Amino acid sequence: MAGVSMTAVSFVLNNKPGVSDETRKHVQKIIDETGFKPNLNSKKLLFNKSFNICVMISPDASPFEDLFYFEITRGILNKSREHGYNISINEPVYEEDDLPDVIYTGDTDGIIFMQDISDGLAEKAISSGIPFVVVDSHSLSDKVTSVNPNYHGAAYSAASYLLSLGHRDIAMISSNVVQRFQEQTISGFLSAMQEYRLKPAPEAVAQSVRTEAEAYEAAKALLTAKDRPTALLCTVDIFAIGAMHCAKDLGLRVPEDISIVGIDDIVLARYTDPKLTTVGIDKVHMGELAMELLLQKIEGGSPMSASLPMELIVRDSACIHRN
Amino acid sequence: MAGVSMTAVSFVLNNKPGVSDETRKHVQKIIDETGFKPNLNSKKLLFNKSFNICVMISPDASPFEDLFYFEITRGILNKSREHGYNISINEPVYEEDDLPDVIYTGDTDGIIFMQDISDGLAEKAISSGIPFVVVDSHSLSDKVTSVNPNYHGAAYSAASYLLSLGHRDIAMISSNVVQRFQEQTISGFLSAMQEYRLKPAPEAVAQSVRTEAEAYEAAKALLTAKDRPTALLCTVDIFAIGAMHCAKDLGLRVPEDISIVGIDDIVLARYTDPKLTTVGIDKVHMGELAMELLLQKIEGGSPMSASLPMELIVRDSACIHRN
DNA sequence: TTGAAAGCGCTAACAT
């Protein structure tokens, strides 16, 4: 020590009592002069805390492929930086339905799962004892704390909007990547239709799809049928974009000949031509919220799961139906 | 210890010699049974290594706002995960032209700077002793190792392409966010023009701009002038997108009435209508390369800076000039 | 081949 003691320095650094004003000033002066910064690695060992948050994403939904998860990640980053945490991006070990090593080496203070997780994974996470939250979850289990967009409501809003524009022949192209997501959106669609005493034909709800290209094909099937729908509700924006391309290629005008709406409001939605009408959610906020809930858990709390509303964003890809 | 010693366990864990096959097997068995994983935090202290890489971005170019940096970040993440590093996203302290605390607390093994850095920052980074690389740098200094897209070449390619299509009245909308970037693209543009013995009018190169909205206005100025150019070279894709909107609003067809090309090939470029012709670079690869160079530095090497070629990607926003 | 012990940089309990 360049001056006096050692516990003293610790007290000064952490603004703790137990040291006279005089020594405090003295020590502080030396700290300022030398630019001394305490080594975080020793604290990590002492408190067995890594200051790392592990963001877990399935490889087929990398946040850096999928613009949706990418925005959520931004929110997570905002908050984690604010609180002095780093993030590391990882993926589950799918063959064994297990978590990666990083979880078991003390290098993770908390986990954020993107998209739904399997029951096996949830169990492993619980038994690891590490706090975790699931964001963009599709189930509201009381066993895990999660942040859930209201996808049922989203599909309901989208369908209601189309109905209010006078559309009656509405078909749906839904994602079958996550089963519960599909169930929720279909049920939202059907309840809106029901309010108008409408019962869509089976083929109008049967289109379920994984990629933009598949959405293109599904749209083709619908739009070339003899009784083609006047509106398309796509469960994911990127499908709506695929459907728009298909419509154009078929010589159909959007929205005059066919109205199309999506769900999610990804960045792209503002750049399509016409601009995509969709049902959106504040994804950055969603990420921030997930991180906040996680921090609460890390500090020993047991926060409530959150269900977030989704809001219709009217742009140019849907219009009034004229006979 | 559930079996024998303690040094032994360390040897077994790290596959080091100095322990009999018998004890090795015995210990290994216990490790497997108990699922024991060594605590990383103690290694961090012992080796004074954090296994964190700090990605430094200026706030006005957040990788999660800017699709360009976002793709680079993906590359960085790929490689860092592969090597057991976490990343933390931070920004310089601009008021003081200094690095954030995280650099000085032993919580960073290496730094990746996005975009160019100031001389002051470079100096601070060097004197911190922490290995760093600059990605998407615009200068090839031998003091810092960097990954440089060849922006001069990019502008040259774009201009040459337009010239080869018969365009002679080509105007440029360039970014003035980073000075050296602007210099390089302008010089690339001018050398291509010179090969055709063309010397663009001052107002054809004077448009320099920071945002999509400003690009829209710059395009408006150019396209409403009495001798409007037949082609626009935009130094950044997002400017090209702004210019395309402007052209449409003015009733001009792209590319029939006005050819537009960009630089960067961001994700959006494939989704515009018409699809954007641009000069691209493999951004994920760029990030991976930056991370590889950084790892070499961390291990004590002194890697060479890399200059990466950019390639013309012909899509639909430029066509042959007809008088 | 094995075990004992020091030490990485800090905090906190304890003794002074």
Added chain:
DNA sequence: ATGTTAGCGCTTTCAA
């Protein structure tokens, strides 16, 4: 109010 000391979990000399 201050100084001394143990200890976080590991690796690595060093001695047996």
